[in-house]
Amino acid sequence: MSIQSIDVKYTAVATAEGGRDGRVASDDGKIDVVVNPPKELGGSGEGTNPEQLFAAGYSACFQGALGVVARKEKADISGSTVTARVGIGSTPEGGFGLKVALEAHIPNVDEATAKDLLEKAHQVCPYSNATRGNIEVSLGVA
CATH class of the missing domain: 2.20.25.10 (N-terminal domain of TfIIb)
Structure with missing residues (x-):
């Protein structure tokens, strides 16, 4: 890349x-x-954490990319949502890494259309472009 x-x-x-x-x-x-840090990583869990902030940014950005694609495809994505689950954990090399699962709920299209829109949005979204080849990102339809 x-x-x-x-x-x-x-x-x-x-x-x-x-x-x-x-x-x-x-x-x-x-x-x-x-x-x-979250309690799972030995912290107090009192405030937010970088993973929550990344999930917020990625989900908002991906929802925007989905809108761009939907307009081009003339697909109705009204009422849709995108949820980002950002996981952090140890890598085999001894460091830490991230993993992202993006899940979209698009009530006004069938599952095949929703999957197609997600794949296309994944090519448009700046967060997807920034992370491609660096972390595992999975796409799913709710």
């Missing part, structure tokens, strides 16, 4: 203090959250 040349239209900026057990804030003040 090669590095893409991108004509940047917007840049989000956030700063972390204290790593996984601290605080993250955006430069515009719209995000200012306490982050703590």
Whole structure:
């Protein structure tokens, strides 16, 4: 996979203090959250965590990509939702890695059409493009 040349239209900026057990804030003040590791990773679980933030961003972005594809395909995705499940765990090499499961509920199309829309959205979504070949991402229809 090669590095893409991108004509940047917007840049989000956030700063972390204290790593996984601290605080993250955006430069515009719209995000200012306490982050703590989940209890499963030995943390307090009191705040949010990077995996939840990644899941929120990926699900929103993928829903947007689904809308782009649906308009081109003239498919009705009204009432649809996309859920991202982001897992973190140990890799065989001794580090940590992520795994993502994306599940879409698209009530106004049949299962074959929904699967086709998901595959096409997976090619459009910036998060999918950024993670392709780096982490396991599965697609499913609810």
